[in-house]
Amino acid sequence: MRSEQNQNRVEEVDLLVCGAGAGGMTAALIAALEGLDVVLAEKTAQVGGTTATSGGTTWVPGTHLSELAGVADKVEDARAFLESVVANRGGARLREAFLASGRAAIEELDRKTDVKFAAALAHPDYLDGPGAAYGGRALAPLTFDGRLLSRPDFDRVRPPRREFLGLGGMMVGRNELGALLSPFSSVANLRSTLEIVGRYALDRLRYRRGTRLLMGNALVARLLHSLRRANVPILFETGVKELIVEQGRVIGAVLDGPDGERRIRARKGVVLATGGVCWNRRIRDRLFPAGARDYALGPETNTGDGADVATAVGARFDDGGDSPALWMPCSSYRRADGTLAVWPHIILDRAKPGLFAVDKNGRRFVNEANSYHDFAMGQIASGAIPAHLVCDAAFMRRYGMGMILPGAGNLKAMLKAGYVIEAKSLAALASKIGCDAKALGETVDAYNRAAASGVDEAFGRGATVVNRFNGDGQARAPNPCLGPVGAGPYYAMAVRPADLASSAGLAGDEFGRVLGDDGEPIPGLYACGNDLASIFRGTYPGPGTTLGPAIVFGWRVAKHAAGKLKDVAAAA
Numbered sequence: 183m184r185s186e187q188n189q190n191r192v193e194e195v196d197l198l199v200c201g202a203g204a205g206g207m208t209a210a211l212i213a214a215l216e217g218l219d220v221v222l223a224e225k226t227a228q229v230g231g232t233t234a235t236s237g238g239t240t241w242v243p244g245t246h247l248s249e250l251a252g253v254a255d256k257v258e259d260a261r262a263f264l265e266s267v268v269a270n271r272g273g274a275r276l277r278e279a280f281l282a283s284g285r286a287a288i289e290e291l292d293r294k295t296d297v298k299f300a301a302a303l304a305h306p307d308y309l310d311g312p313g314a315a316y317g318g319r320a321l322a323p324l325t326f327d328g329r330l331l332s333r334p335d336f337d338r339v340r341p342p343r344r345e346f347l348g349l350g351g352m353m354v355g356r357n358e359l360g361a362l363l364s365p366f367s368s369v370a371n372l373r374s375t376l377e378i379v380g381r382y383a384l385d386r387l388r389y390r391r392g393t394r395l396l397m398g399n400a401l402v403a404r405l406l407h408s409l410r411r412a413n414v415p416i417l418f419e420t421g422v423k424e425l426i427v428e429q430g431r432v433i434g435a436v437l438d439g440p441d442g443e444r445r446i447r448a449r450k451g452v453v454l455a456t457g458g459v460c461w462n463r464r465i466r467d468r469l470f471p472a473g474a475r476d477y478a479l480g481p482e483t484n485t486g487d488g489a490d491v492a493t494a495v496g497a498r499f500d501d502g503g504d505s506p507a508l509w510m511p512c513s514s515y516r517r518a519d520g521t522l523a524v525w526p527h528i529i530l531d532r533a534k535p536g537l538f539a540v541d542k543n544g545r546r547f548v549n550e551a552n553s554y555h556d557f558a559m560g561q562i563a564s565g566a567i568p569a570h571l572v573c574d575a576a577f578m579r580r581y582g583m584g585m586i587l588p589g590a591g592n593l594k595a596m597l598k599a600g601y602v603i604e605a606k607s608l609a610a611l612a613s614k615i616g617c618d619a620k621a622l623g624e625t626v627d628a629y630n631r632a633a634a635s636g637v638d639e640a641f642g643r644g645a646t647v648v649n650r651f652n653g654d655g656q657a658r659a660p661n662p663c664l665g666p667v668g669a670g671p672y673y674a675m676a677v678r679p680a681d682l683a684s685s686a687g688l689a690g691d692e693f694g695r696v697l698g699d700d701g702e703p704i705p706g707l708y709a710c711g712n713d714l715a716s717i718f719r720g721t722y723p724g725p726g727t728t729l730g731p732a733i734v735f736g737w738r739v740a741k742h743a744a745g746k747l748k749d750v751a752a753a754a
Contacts, residue, residue: 211291260315283738304317306651425707456486458713497707513677546640554682555722575669
């Protein structure tokens with residue numbers, strides 16, 4: 183039972199940050215560097231939220247890192263690109279603030295903290311258009327040695343999804359996968375495999391999982407390490423329950439923690455960074471399309487707390503523009519222990535030659551090589567939920583599909599689990615997935631004609647930069663994304679849209695201040711990360727376009743709270 187003493191305890195700080203994802207951790211870190219007395223409250227026992235299980239790519243145009251990498255990116259090019267992608271959907275002022283502050287935010291993190299990135303030489307934007315970049319704009323967090331954290335803090339870093347861990351706890355980069363799958367094909371592959379697996383074996387003598395952290399896990403660990411060095415207190419298992427308002431100003435919050443309620447006053451304001459809409463059933467049922475309400479990639483503890491407490495004090499909630507969420511097509515199966523294994527189909531299979539996707543009628547409905555968000559938007563627009571990815575045996579052996587890796591060594595196990603469907607003929611496959619056999623046959627014939635000519639007249643597959651980048655440049659075909667479907671057996675895998683991040687969220691201004699129903703900022707209330715409505719209005723311009731704004735607006739929120747941003751975006 184909660185004691186009256188705990189319920190009535192009042193503490194006071196400069197800035198209270200609620201939520202320890204990339205946005206909240208950045209806001210707390212920069213605020214501390216500015217000399218503010220800051221507290222970070224995290225609802226769960228671990229930091230990282232969705233960031234920890236993500237690829238960690240962070241989209242920030244015009245940084246010094248792009249120049250160091252020799253692929254200098256210009257803000258004016260990014261501005262032209264965003265104008266073509268987002269067009270007249272609104273949000274221009276916030277995007278201009280993002281562009282104005284991106285370089286400064288990344289430079290300060292690089293110079294003053296352990297948060298380190300490298301600009302990718304080749305990681306193209308997801309759409310073609312004026313100002314689109316092939317490299318330099320997408321930033322990848324540098325690998326982090328988890329042993330630099332204390333043992334308790336290492337356990338505080340939310341681990342990646344189980345599906346993305348090898349040997350029960352080993353992280354592997356995309357560029358390392360080939361060596362691990364074929365360790366004896368070359369001396370270099372063997373050396374790489376021995377280094378990675380050997381390090382992991384030693385780690386498991388002392389740790390629950392490997393300490394060689396990559397991608398989003400590396401970013402989160404770097405932020406946590408930096409927060410510890412800056413002496414920022416972190417209240418774990420402490421979620422925001424209610425905002426405290428006096429004379430129209432948010433002056434603190436009621437938090438719910440292990441010892442009951444605690445009231446913390448915040449002189450400079452409260453920052454909401456609780457993970458966005460995610461598993462908030464009320465908002466999902468109201469805004470999300472049918473068929474896409476039951477699957478999300480964020481932690482189940484992300485229940486839209488920021489949106490709930492802010493709207494309770496008059497904050498405006500924005501529906502996110504074109505879409506309330508940003509999507510990934512995901513396959514899944516139920517493990518023997520009853521848990522659901524989920525695989526986001528990001529880059530490894532959909533764009534490769536010889537795979538296509540069909541709706542319930544056995545017809546293609548989208549360019550399969552488009553970005554994960556645009557593929558899933560195609561599913562939603564056409565009602566193809568679920569859709570099925572279809573391929574032949576040769577494709578399965580060469581590329582794998584979903585959780586079936588190249589070589590198809592675990593194919594039998596995945597067939598037994600019901601994760602993938604196998605049939606000797608296309609007609610039999612059509613029967614098993616419930617579509618018309620004649621239609622599926624016609625789809626394969628049309629697809630093979632496109633593969634022979636290299637031109638997909640129906641959907642333009644292979645016509646864009648990102649399509650070709652994710653295709654197979656070694657394939658003997660005029661189009662790296664198109665290849666013939668040959669002899670069986672044939673395979674089909676069901677995929678459904680799952681939201682990786684919110685687009686809908688709290689309406690805010692260029693400083694991250696939350697707006698009220700009257701369009702004016704609510705004094706003392708900020709939002710960043712997924713709690714702030716997407717500045718891209720439901721579009722998905724490139725890799726890391728959720729993490730980039732989360733970090734930059736976390737930086738802007740802290741700077742504004744510290745009195746360092748007093749003008750419009752140009753003051754950044």
